[in-house]
Amino acid sequence: MTGAPVRRRGRPRREEAADTRDLILTAARKEFSEHGYEKTSVRGIAKAAGVDSALVHHYFGTKEQVFEAAIEVIFAPALNASKAVADAPPDDVGERLTRFFLGIWENPATRTPLLAIVRSALTNDTAAAVFRRLIASQLLRRIAGRIDLPDAELRAELAAAQLVGCAILRYVIKLEPLASADTEQVVARLAPVVHGHLTGA
Amino acid sequence: MTGAPVRRRGRPRREEAADTRDLILTAARKEFSEHGYEKTSVRGIAKAAGVDSALVHHYFGTKEQVFEAAIEVIFAPALNASKAVADAPPDDVGERLTRFFLGIWENPATRTPLLAIVRSALTNDTAAAVFRRLIASQLLRRIAGRIDLPDAELRAELAAAQLVGCAILRYVIKLEPLASADTEQVVARLAPVVHGHLTGA
Incomplete structure (x- = not known):
């Protein structure tokens, strides 16, 4: 799982990954809904989700x-x-x-x-x-x-x-x-x- | 007719104005068709028509x-x-x-x-x-x-x-x-x- 989020103590890895994925997806829905496809960037989604752009690419791939x-x-x-x-x-x-x-x-x-x-x-x-x-x-x-x-x-x-x-x-x-x-x-x-x-x- | 095109010798003023208006309108159709409303500017239309922006405003008003x-x-x-x-x-x-x-x-x-x-x-x-x-x-x-x-x-x-x-x-x-x-x-x-x-x- 190259590029996966760093695991923190006391939380099972799979659950944490699901949370991060949901967080990104919620931010993506919001960004695409507000700005449309062209004006939304992976960087903007990452910023709204409070994660690194690399994580967005890791979980979803391209824009x-x-x-x-x-x-x-x-x-x-x-x-x-x-x-x-x-x-x-x-x-x-x-x-x-x-x-x-x-x-x-x-x-x-x-x-x-x-x-x-x-x-x-x-x-x-x-x-x-x-x-x-x-x-x-x-x-x-x-x-x-x-x-x-x-x-x-x-x-x-x-x-x-x-x-x-x-x-x-x-x-x-x-x-x-x-x-x-x-x-x-x-x-x-x-x-x-x-x-x-x-x-x- | 403040801002009207400068009259050149040997052409009736009204005909010349109609020509300029058509020239601007043709450019406007092309610009709006190619770039859509948001990305088209009065300046871009003026440039495509080879006239000053003030003339576009003179003949048509706002964008x-x-x-x-x-x-x-x-x-x-x-x-x-x-x-x-x-x-x-x-x-x-x-x-x-x-x-x-x-x-x-x-x-x-x-x-x-x-x-x-x-x-x-x-x-x-x-x-x-x-x-x-x-x-x-x-x-x-x-x-x-x-x-x-x-x-x-x-x-x-x-x-x-x-x-x-x-x-x-x-x-x-x-x-x-x-x-x-x-x-x-x-x-x-x-x-x-x-x-x-x-x-x-």
């Missing part, structure tokens, strides 16, 4: 790899909930996914990091590749796996397109009247569209 | 105002075509708008400046405000004006959300299989959705 780990943590609730959506009764799939997706954006605690990730993915090719890898392979494929139709993956992506576009116009660009529309009104309009993409109904 | 003028030029074809879409027979509205929108993104000459504007709007609040003002007031309201249903503006925005989300996942994030899908296949899936938002059918 791209730290970003990927941070995104995985930020999207963990989304991935869990996407499982719940995928397990929903077929008739409820569109509405559940729509409600779940808007719920993440309505909550400022989840909106802020998500927005930073989305902005990073839209302005930086490396961040886009990480986003693509994680979202495509974990979130959309899981939903597509439940679609028993040709072009299941394309369908899942077009459903996602309706939701992502709504999030961008409503929460980022803040177009009116969409930005101030009642969530239930938006759900009522979008759920059938998402449902149609996913089920062909 | 925000130059940006607005540049966006208006970039979106001019979109605004003209949106008129054609709005004038389409009611049954064709969804498909015409979808084809027109994807057409702009399929063409690299129009995609590049559009992408720069969209990226700027997503990462900078001033750019978002300009984008909102122009798109909302000119493009979407024109389409909404043709919708004879309650919530016409909300409907136009949700139709736009489906298209914008598709552009982002297909052309910016490049999610597969959407990024490589045949345009006709995408049109076939999106046109009914856009049509449904706009017409309630």
Whole structure:
């Protein structure tokens, strides 16, 4: 374990390593959320975590790899909930996914990091590749796996397109009247569209 | 006309001013398209146009105002075509708008400046405000004006959300299989959705 943190007396090494890793990951989430991919550096993450840059590299590798780990943590609730959506009764799939997706954006605690990730993915090719890898392979494929139709993956992506576009116009660009529309009104309009993409109904 | 360009012999003043204005606007489009809103400066635009910064301020005002003028030029074809879409027979509205929108993104000459504007709007609040003002007031309201249903503006925005989300996942994030899908296949899936938002059918 070259480069591992110096072991202090009285603490088992493995537990200490896990603590350090968590500390770095928390700092990374915060730095990427506040400054986006381009303006965040491994040195800045190390400083925020109170550790040496070498430790960040030791546990995670490159900046791209730290970003990927941070995104995985930020999207963990989304991935869990996407499982719940995928397990929903077929008739409820569109509405559940729509409600779940808007719920993440309505909550400022989840909106802020998500927005930073989305902005990073839209302005930086490396961040886009990480986003693509994680979202495509974990979130959309899981939903597509439940679609028993040709072009299941394309369908899942077009459903996602309706939701992502709504999030961008409503929460980022803040177009009116969409930005101030009642969530239930938006759900009522979008759920059938998402449902149609996913089920062909 | 304080700060106006020095008049040279043998050219009418008004024509010369129009030339200078065009020169600055062309440079501004190029600078904003290449560097985005944040990294473009009035000084950079002036330099690219071969004029003094004071002249840029004289003709356009602040950086925000130059940006607005540049966006208006970039979106001019979109605004003209949106008129054609709005004038389409009611049954064709969804498909015409979808084809027109994807057409702009399929063409690299129009995609590049559009992408720069969209990226700027997503990462900078001033750019978002300009984008909102122009798109909302000119493009979407024109389409909404043709919708004879309650919530016409909300409907136009949700139709736009489906298209914008598709552009982002297909052309910016490049999610597969959407990024490589045949345009006709995408049109076939999106046109009914856009049509449904706009017409309630």
